[in-house]
Amino acid sequence: xxxxxxxLDGFATALQPQYLLFSFLGVLLGTAVGVLPGxxxxxxxxxxxxxxxxxxxxxxIIMFAGIYYGGMYGGSTTSILLNTPGESASIVTALEGxxxxxxxxxxxxxxxxAIGSFIAGTLATGLLTLAAPWIADFxxxxxxxxxxxxxxxxxxxxxALLGSSPVRGLVSLAIxxxxxxxxxxxxxxxxxxxxxxxxxxDGIDVVIVAVGLFAVGEALYVGSRMRHGKLPVIxxxxxxxxxxxxxxxxxxxxxxxxxTAIGFPIGSIPAGGADVATFLSYAxxxxxxxxxxxxxxxxxxxxxxxxxxxxxNAAAAGVLVPLLTLGLPTTATAAIIISAFQxxxxxxxxxxxxxxxxxxxxxxxSLYVGNVVLVVLNLPLVxxxxxxxxxxxxxxxxxxxxxxxxxxxxxxFTVFDLGLLLVLGLIGFFMRRHGYPVSPLxxxxxxxxxxxxxxxxxxxxxxxxxxxxxxxxxxxxxxxxMIVLLLGGLWLRRRQRRFEQVDAAAVDxxxxxxxxxxxxxxxxxxx
Amino acid sequence: xxxxxxxxxVAGSTPAAxxxxxxxxFVGVILAFSIVALIMVGAIREPMGSSNVIxxxxxxxxxxxxxxxxxxxxxxxVLRGDVGRPDEGEDIDAEARTSWLTVxxxxxxxxxxxVVIPLAGWPAAVTVLFTGASLALGAASWWKALLLGAGLGxxxxxxFGLGLxxxxxxxxxxxxxxxxx
Numbered sequence: 001x002x003x004x005x006x007x008l009d010g011f012a013t014a015l016q017p018q019y020l021l022f023s024f025l026g027v028l029l030g031t032a033v034g035v036l037p038g039x040x041x042x043x044x045x046x047x048x049x050x051x052x053x054x055x056x057x058x059x060x061i062i063m064f065a066g067i068y069y070g071g072m073y074g075g076s077t078t079s080i081l082l083n084t085p086g087e088s089a090s091i092v093t094a095l096e097g098x099x100x101x102x103x104x105x106x107x108x109x110x111x112x113x114a115i116g117s118f119i120a121g122t123l124a125t126g127l128l129t130l131a132a133p134w135i136a137d138f139x140x141x142x143x144x145x146x147x148x149x150x151x152x153x154x155x156x157x158x159x160a161l162l163g164s165s166p167v168r169g170l171v172s173l174a175i176x177x178x179x180x181x182x183x184x185x186x187x188x189x190x191x192x193x194x195x196x197x198x199x200x201x202d203g204i205d206v207v208i209v210a211v212g213l214f215a216v217g218e219a220l221y222v223g224s225r226m227r228h229g230k231l232p233v234i235x236x237x238x239x240x241x242x243x244x245x246x247x248x249x250x251x252x253x254x255x256x257x258x259x260t261a262i263g264f265p266i267g268s269i270p271a272g273g274a275d276v277a278t279f280l281s282y283a284x285x286x287x288x289x290x291x292x293x294x295x296x297x298x299x300x301x302x303x304x305x306x307x308x309x310x311x312x313n314a315a316a317a318g319v320l321v322p323l324l325t326l327g328l329p330t331t332a333t334a335a336i337i338i339s340a341f342q343x344x345x346x347x348x349x350x351x352x353x354x355x356x357x358x359x360x361x362x363x364x365x366s367l368y369v370g371n372v373v374l375v376v377l378n379l380p381l382v383x384x385x386x387x388x389x390x391x392x393x394x395x396x397x398x399x400x401x402x403x404x405x406x407x408x409x410x411x412x413f414t415v416f417d418l419g420l421l422l423v424l425g426l427i428g429f430f431m432r433r434h435g436y437p438v439s440p441l442x443x444x445x446x447x448x449x450x451x452x453x454x455x456x457x458x459x460x461x462x463x464x465x466x467x468x469x470x471x472x473x474x475x476x477x478x479x480x481x482m483i484v485l486l487l488g489g490l491w492l493r494r495r496q497r498r499f500e501q502v503d504a505a506a507v508d509x510x511x512x513x514x515x516x517x518x519x520x521x522x523x524x525x526x527x
Numbered sequence: 528x529x530x531x532x533x534x535x536x537v538a539g540s541t542p543a544a545x546x547x548x549x550x551x552x553f554v555g556v557i558l559a560f561s562i563v564a565l566i567m568v569g570a571i572r573e574p575m576g577s578s579n580v581i582x583x584x585x586x587x588x589x590x591x592x593x594x595x596x597x598x599x600x601x602x603x604x605v606l607r608g609d610v611g612r613p614d615e616g617e618d619i620d621a622e623a624r625t626s627w628l629t630v631x632x633x634x635x636x637x638x639x640x641x642v643v644i645p646l647a648g649w650p651a652a653v654t655v656l657f658t659g660a661s662l663a664l665g666a667a668s669w670w671k672a673l674l675l676g677a678g679l680g681x682x683x684x685x686x687f688g689l690g691l692x693x694x695x696x697x698x699x700x701x702x703x704x705x706x707x708x
Contacts, residue, residue, distance in 0.1 A: 037616075037617035037618055038616055038617055038618050050687065050693065051687075051691065053691070053693065054691045054692045054693060055691075078617065079617075082617050164612065165604075165609070165611065167597065167600050167601050167604050168601060168611055170593075170597040170600075171554070171557065171594075171597045171598055171600075171601050173597075174561075174590065174593045174594040174597050174598075175557070175594065177590045177593065177594075178564065178590055178591070178594060181586070181587050181590055185571075185583040187583070188573070188574055188582065188583045189574075190571055190572050190573070190574070190583045191571075192571050192583060192587060193564070193567065193587070216637065218616075219633065219660075220630050220633055220634065221614065221616075221619070222616060222618050222619055223626070223629045223630060223633050223663065223664050224625045224626050224627070224629055224630050225619050225620050225621075225623040225624075225625060225626070226618060226619070226620065226623070226626075226629070226664060226665065227618050227619060227620040227623070228620070228665070392666070393618055393664065393665075394660075394661040394662075394664035394665050394666035394672070395657075395661050395666065395672070395675060397618075397660065397661075397664055398656070398657045398658075398660035398661035398664065398666075398672070398676070399657070399679065401633070401636070401637055401656060401657075401660050402653050402656055402657055402676075402679055402680075402683070405637065405640050405652075405653075405656060406683060406687065406695075409640075409644070409649075409695070410687070410693050410695070413694060415640070415641045415644055415645060418637075418638075418640050418641050418644075419638070419641055421637075422634060422637050422638055425634075425637070426634065429630065430553050432613065432614040433546070433549065433553075433613055433614075433625070434546065434549060434550040434553050434554075434611040434613070435550075435610075435611025435612040435613060435614065436611060448590070452586045455581065455586070456580075456581045459580045459581045460580055460581075463580060464580035464581075
């Protein structure tokens with residue numbers, strides 16, 4: 001096969017010592033930042049972006065791939081080790097993982113998360129390798145009207161499904177679309193919403209939008225309602241080789257595979273990203289679990305960590321499919337990646353596979369490499385990550401503000417951007433305060449201008465007849481799929497909420513231990 | 528109280544009422560802004576005889592209208608009792624009242640960058656921001672914050688300025704004068 005040869009070439013690039021070093025650095029920094037409490041994958045990627053500004057393109061995207069996977073993984077360590085019951089209930093990994101940790105099985109939870117992430121990441125990257133060239137070939141045949149349809153799908157699903165309230169998601173999306181409009185119109189050269197400020201003539205950099213909303217907004221929001229006093233971090237003990245018992249392995253491997261199968265397809269369609277995938281995997285594991293393990297769900301069942309963690313990482317790879325082949329971001333993290341690519345002078349989309357094929361395959365190869373680095377690094381270093389969690393909060397959030405400032409200043413080296421960042425941060429603060437999800441805003445800001453370009457192209461072709469937008473069979477299929485996605489997604493959301501309400505009921509440590517003991521006893525009796 | 532179903536939040540009725548007013552103000556501002564923006568679209572110049580069928584105004588009109596409709600829908604939702612649920616997080620105390628003073632002090636600390644970077648350079652600006660922000664967030668000792676800030680300022684200058692070649696100004700316009708350089 002053609003693509004196998006290309007992939008091998010990609011490996012030849014990615015495995016050069018220099019690039020291996022960048023991959024290693026990327027994973028290390030991505031995990032370290034991702035582990036920090038309050039920092040999600042999108043913020044990790046946005047904050048670490050300036051690191052890659054001065055690198056050559058290949059090094060930059062290889063390092064970036066490491067940061068992406070590292071940041072995706074880092075969060076699970078936080079939710080397992082940080083003992084903040086209640087708050088983390090919305091993240092399914094924390095549901096079981098945190099309870100396992102409180103019952104003294106933190107190491108098993110961490111190990112099944114790390115190994116599951118590795119297996120799922122590798123399998124999903126394999127699926128990406130197979131699917132991407134095929135989809136790219138298909139994508140070349142799409143016209144502007146079809147692209148416009150795809151972007152409308154992304155808008156609506158992202159707005160309605162990222163976050164818990166569709167109306168608030170759509171408000172967020174609309175604000176993002178507005179930010180995308182600011183600047184000089186590419187086709188007519190007219191100033192739009194620049195308020196006669198020359199710095200706004202080039203538009204608002206998406207990286208500044210993301211850093212402002214995620215980093216500055218989060219720091220302001222946490223500052224306004226900070227939890228005082230010490231947070232207990234669960235200690236990690238013993239050698240990592242003995243973390244998972246035989247029964248842990250036996251109970252984990254099927255959830256890993258099922259999580260991959262659920263995560264990858266969900267990640268690759270615009271349906272709410274990793275959040276939906278982890279929830280679906282959790283619900284599946286809970287349903288499929290047999291006694292005596294079933295009763296352990298909600299009290300620290302390892303399947304409930306293994307499945308969702310695998311699904312999470314598989315979805316992370318799935319998100320790259322529309323990103324690389326169509327140039328379509330479906331999560332905030334993906335939107336930042338697209339804007340990063342643009343700063344490197346690349347334009348993700350079907351043509352990227354033809355024009356920059358060596359680069360794309362080096363990127364895909366480095367995803368495999370990054371996964372290996374991730375598992376090699378994370379098992380032995382978990383003790384260090386646990387220490388990172390103990391950074392005093394005032395210094396942590398002050399540091400986040402410093403790096404946010406660095407990221408915004410390094411984009412254009414003007415203090416104007418810092419003022420803009422603060423304004424965006426305040427918007428982010430109020431959005432968090434009132435339950436408006438910020439991710440749709442970021443996606444809207446990057447996707448809006450792209451959609452406008454495709455719309456105008458399509459209308460130019462049809463000479464102003466809007467029927468072209470719904471004329472093609474492909475467009476019709478895309479709009480049809482959108483309705484299915486929206487209805488399915490909203491139904492899932494409703495189920496998830498009901499699920500969480502039932503499971504969020506506080507379970508104290510003694511119950512978890514009691515069930516654990518009881519289970520062990522039953523197993524001994526059986527043997 | 529007014530809302531029959533609490534959104535699962537831990538907050539009691541009084542904070543909910545307060546956040547309801549807050550959300551109404553927030554969405555109200557967005558709504559007002561969208562109306563202003565709609566009027567502003569009319570000011571975008573459409574060059575005569577441009578070959579494009581869709582000019583520079585069409586999409587702005589659509590986006591501003593979307594902003595108007597969605598924010599109006601959000602106001603209706605809030606009035607009907609569907610109040611937004613504040614974000615949760617590892618470091619957030621769900622029961623705490625909003626400390627506006629902290630938000631103000633953090634914003635001022637961050638805004639100091641705009642003044643200090645041109646005047647005194649990047650490391651000094653980081654020192655001011657870090658010290659101000661960590662004290663606003665309740666750091667125990669000011670000298671520790673100052674030392675950490677200065678260290679972080681110099682470190683980022685060395686790593687990003689010297690190591691990665693980003694052109695961060697090491698000194699501003701004032702500092703060299705002070706040191707006689």
